[in-house]
Amino acid sequence: MWNATVEQHRHTVHAAILDATAALIADHGLAVTMSQIAAHVGIGRATLYKYFPDVQTIVSAWHERQVTDHLDQLTAVAAECGDPGERLRMVLDSYLRLSSTAAAAGHGGHGGAAAAQVAMTLHRASHMPAAHQRLHELVTAVIAGAADAGAVRTDVPPAELAAFCLHALAAAAALPQADSRERLLDVTWAGLLPLR
């Protein structure tokens, strides 16, 4: 009982630290200090250091949580739709919207640079090997299904098409206008279509 409460408290503080860091980065860019984060959460610096050794580790944990959330949502979208081609389109559309939101989150005060880094991080294997690997696998599986159904070209392996999609949509997500993002989704989609 006591242990469960302690565990739950730790979980709450852990999440609050990630939220505070995300908010501070949105306002001030990536040059955030441990003291600022502790003050924003309302805990002491010593307590913060019991959770995380440095800002970089917090940012990584935040990214990991964000991509995991996105993966859960994309998995749900993929499960919703029966037609393989339509499923792929919906997954790509959702991924673009989720990536754009993450990019826009950085636009608060400090704007561009932080937003670009956040958007970039969403498809950077080096920062989050596990989550990115799962994202790549999910998109690969959905593409393979669409290829089997004749909705996607079959002359390129699904895993390569998935790498193409994730990079191309990262370009789209970084654009500030919704219209531009939609256009690059269409362009990406055109790349996937069966050969004429």
Added chain:
Amino acid sequence: MWNATVEQHRHTVHAAILDATAALIADHGLAVTMSQIAAHVGIGRATLYKYFPDVQTIVSAWHERQVTDHLDQLTAVAAECGDPGERLRMVLDSYLRLSSTAAAAGHGGHGGAAAAQVAMTLHRASHMPAAHQRLHELVTAVIAGAADAGAVRTDVPPAELAAFCLHALAAAAALPQADSRERLLDVTWAGLLPLR
């Protein structure tokens, strides 16, 4: 006369520092120290610090030089070819080959992570605003020419198509097999074609 010689010497040492850093990163990954770089060039640490304040600045200068070299080569390729559609295809093909070489340069000893970071850096505005901006402008101009000639879709602005190309080809450049890279160039190209 004396000044010219001093200037030339500085230029030679500067270039040697960038080369040494690139070689060390290829062998050991990005965790390179100022002492290692100085030893590799054959100069003292104090001399190295007269040229650069830290490793990050050297890596940035090396990237900047590399992208500038690539830009010069791409500009030459674009000037060579008369047909606008063919010119675009040749520029994209050259960009992919140059990016792949840069990615492979990191494959030496430390491999994957460094290669990915180098490949990534080639299309990261945050690391090299000026060079990346010129790259984007060059590709945008070539795409605009191809669109005017009817070889590329006109429903999406050339600048957006350029962002799409640079991201999609970064995905291609990161793939280890030449066949895979060629396939993603075809996929990227398919995205650019006029609507059916």
